[in-house]
Amino acid sequence: MHFGLTDEQQMIVDTVRTFVENEIYPHEDLVERTGEVPKEVADEIKRKTIELGFYACNFPESVGGAGLSHLEFALVERELGRGSMALNHFFGRPQNILMACEGDQKDRYLLPAVRGERMDALAMTEPDAGSDVRGMKCTAVRQGGDWVLNGSKHFISGADHADFFIVFVATGVDETTRGPKKRITAFLVDRGTPGFEVREGYKSVSHRGYKNCVLNFDDCRLSHAQVLGEVDGGFAVMNEWLYATRITVATMSVGRARRCFDYALSYAAERKQFGQPIGKFQGVSFQIADMITEIDAADLLTLNAAWRLDQGLPANREIASAKVYATEMLARVTDATLQIYGGMGLMNDFPIERFWRDARVERIWDGTSEIQRHIISRELLRPLGA
């Protein structure tokens, strides 16, 4: 067993850390203030990421990516997690579900996405179908050789910039002993397709500038060539490609917690009350001790889950544990840091209130904490018949 990084892995960490500090941090205040990422800033981040050879680093070299392993990609995401989500969105990591593209879908979607020419967004969630993905009401019906989509999606991240969308819709229903079960198919939908509209979404307290949108489909006609994977095989492509994305949420949470922790540590050492640094008070110093212990634990859980994927070992439970622990750890660390800052923690003179707000969504998206606990407990109890 070896817990250190290889020289190459350390180089990845150093390169991305330097990028985040030089290219992301300087724009964060502007994004917080305006809720927007100026186009020229987005383009510049994208251009520099491509130059660095890190654009689409989660894709294999055979399609033009950097061919990083799951573990190496987790290290990249950990460093990116330190910076603003709205800005690091342009350090492009397209959805690796695009590897399911076949035939000329590769030229129209996969390769341009990897080259940074076209951006994607992934649409599963609906107003009445969040955790219960199979409850979706958005449908696609076969008409002649085409498909006709109706319904809507909401909370779709990055849809404001996306050139195309990977959309999951119901294409049928099976009657099972446990009740009706929807069949799901994934479609590739270009922005501007008649009958498809992208509308402004809700304002979130987390990750200002990282927008979510509403998608509406009103008799939106797609050719059969837009089906990604197999008809009714949406769950298969989802399971093959998407379950690893929960590691991203976990590892970004670790990165952000470490950045936040550095603020807590410095403030505990510098801020004086009753004639001494507040870090001398056990009420503060023990919080520091708990924070670093939890951050390290989350880091190890997360890297272990990524390593298991690289080894081809089962990792579903480990990924769920990493996601639930790292995101809840981030909530505790940002809250404790705010407490250590006292009243100043709530003021926007420091980024602490932002870390605290941003932490909230991590326990919700990509499967809530409750759903992760469900995955963990089912995997342990099902073999015992419970």
Ligand SMILES: Cc1cc2nc3c(=O)[nH]c(=O)nc-3n(C[C@H](O)[C@H](O)[C@H](O)COP(=O)(O)OP(=O)(O)OC[C@H]3O[C@@H](n4cnc5c(N)ncnc54)[C@H](O)[C@@H]3O)c2cc1C
């Ligand atoms: C800012 C933001 C961006 C997002 N981006 C995207 C995106 O790009 N693409 C996309 O498809 N989706 C996206 N999502 C959707 C996200 O994945 C869902 O919000 C999430 O899956 C939860 O669904 P919900 O919000 O409808 O909550 P619900 O599913 O309605 O859950 C409400 C509560 O009930 C609990 N609950 C539900 N079922 C169970 C159960 N079986 N056992 C125990 N508790 C349960 C939940 O844990 C939660 O506490 C985004 C969400 C947000 C907030």
